[in-house]
Amino acid sequence: MKKAIWILAGLAITLLCSQCKNNQSNSGENNKIILDSLRDECRKAVYTPGLLKIAKEMEREALKQKNDSMIGSAYSFMSGYYQKTGIETFDSVRLYAEKAKEYFIKGGQPNRALRLEASVVGWEIYMGKKEGNLVRIFDLIKKCEDLKDYKAIIDAYNLLGTIYIVLDNPKETLNTSQIALQYIRTMDDQDTKAQTNYYIKVFLRLTQAASSIKNYDLALTYSDSMKYYVNKRLIGDTSPVAKEWSIVYEEQRVSVLLKMNKVKEAFPFIQKLLLYRDNNLIGEKTPRYYQTLGTLSTYYLKIGEYSKALELIDEVIEYNKSSSSYDNLNIAKNKKADILAAKGKYKEAFQMKSDMLTFIEDVNMENASRQLSELYTIYNVDKLEKQSLEDKAKARYSLMVIIFMGIVCFLLIAITLTIRRNLRKLKKKNEKIVAQYQEMDKYRQQIKGLALIKEGESASSAxxxxxxxxxxxxxxxxxxxxxxxxxxxxxxxxxxxxxxxxxxxxxxxxxxxxxxxxxxxxxxxxxxxxxxxxxxxxxxxxxxxxxxxxxxxxxxxxxxxxxxxxxxxxxxxxxxxxx
Structure with a gap:
């Protein structure tokens, strides 16, 4: 009887342990389902104001479960949220990016940390912070190559291409994008979604670069390749990101066709951009929305509808002011000056070009100054042609003075820059000389000390x-x-x-x-x-x-x-x- 009782007790304990294990297993699976669900919600809300709330909820759940990878993902979404707001939030973007990288590394995913770093660098470039980012990209490429993470390498080369576009160096953009293309072709064929996304990005850079060097036929060829992969992405994917890539393609196509003066061929794509604009008039607007407005403004300039062009470009300028995106702001102002000049408002165009010079401190200064001089000349010629024959001699004299003053200004700028550069070099040399003097003084003191010691030593030690x-x-x-x-x-x-x-x-x-x-x-x-x-x-x-x-x-x-x-x-x- 006792033996039977012990057997029954053993069976009961076994069943209880088995049930506990099943409950733990089910609990673990349920926890994973909760985090996966929150991550999917974050992805869907990527371009919406609700992203931050969902990401914080994901953070709390991941911290509770002690899931380092998901904690890193939550912080990554928060960093992305502040990137998408269009507000100058460099500190917030950096703070959450650093937290995400910490947990990615802690969770054994250093490759995700590198990709996130590449994403933040790309955003800073877009916001106009180019200083130091070229060096950071080369450092990222080296780290990615050490890890043999081809996705991170491709991201880094894509960003490097973006930097070269911002620096107006399209040939280097072509070179770096070709390198990225080679890495994409070596990716695992099973990861088709990621591969498709990379193809879209690299063909976008190639289209922009080819257009910048005025090889428009090549740009259209790259644009066709981009369209193929955008359509491939849209199959079974109706997410906001996928739809925006379609708009990016339309914009690039329109941009190239307008440069080729093929306005009729661009019109079907313009209609799609107008539809996108109308559908996004209400609610949160993304940077892509304002990029579309800029493209439409160029179209209206081409067809002579200057009022519409000015209305759109003014909206773009206001957005870039509020987001502190100074590179894009200068581009928009430059476009507005072109519209004003086309409209015959040369004085306003000249004033806008003049205002732009206060923001430009890089290589583009020379080009902007040249355009400023041209607009000023056109303005004066247009004004003086309406005067009598007696004033023509005065007009020619004024034009010569303007040209002479332009040359003098250019020389003064060149001399000032040269003097500043030489002073910096001279300062560095001075610091080096002072350091050498200090070291030599120390050395001489040491020699004197040794000499005194030597004098006191015995003959045998000598x-x-x-x-x-x-x-x-x-x-x-x-x-x-x-x-x-x-x-x-x-x-x-x-x-x-x-x-x-x-x-x-x-x-x-x-x-x-x-x-x-x-x-x-x-x-x-x-x-x-x-x-x-x-x-x-x-x-x-x-x-x-x-x-x-x-x-x-x-x-x-x-x-x-x-x-x-x-x-x-x-x-x-x-x-x-x-x-």
């Missing part, structure tokens, strides 16, 4: 000095290196050795030949004389240092100190007055 140390001591005490006729034989005799041992000791200690070693002492002596005795002629200094040939002295001095003796003396004088 005998233990190495041959090189004896040589150093002899040269420092006698300054015999200033003798232009000094030789290995004479120096060896003075310190009680032979030329072979002396040469070997120098080679082993400082890796120099005898001549290099002696010349090094002479150069140091000359350097000190140049800085401490500013009234002694350079010719007298180099001869007193032991040099016979002037050209040899100048060559060796330039080689050692990266400047001529004259430059060294001038900088030394300036540094003395500064310190």
């Amino acid at each position: 005998k233990e000095s190495t041959l090189f140390e004896k040589t150093e001591e002899y040269l420092l005490n006698t300054h015999c290196y200033k003798d232009p006729d000094i030789s290995r034989e004479s120096l060896a005799i003075q310190i009680g050795t032979n030329r072979q041992y002396l040469t070997q000791a120098i080679q082993d200690s400082v890796n120099m030949t005898f001549s290099e070693y002696i010349n090094n002492y002479r150069l140091e002596y000359a350097r000190l004389m140049l800085s401490e005795n500013i009234n002694i002629p350079i010719e007298k200094i180099y001869t007193s240092a032991g040099f016979v040939n002037k050209s040899t002295f100048y060559r060796l001095f330039k080689q050692k100190y990266d400047m001529t003796p004259k430059e060294f003396r001038e900088i030394s004088c300036m540094t003395t007055h500064t310190i």
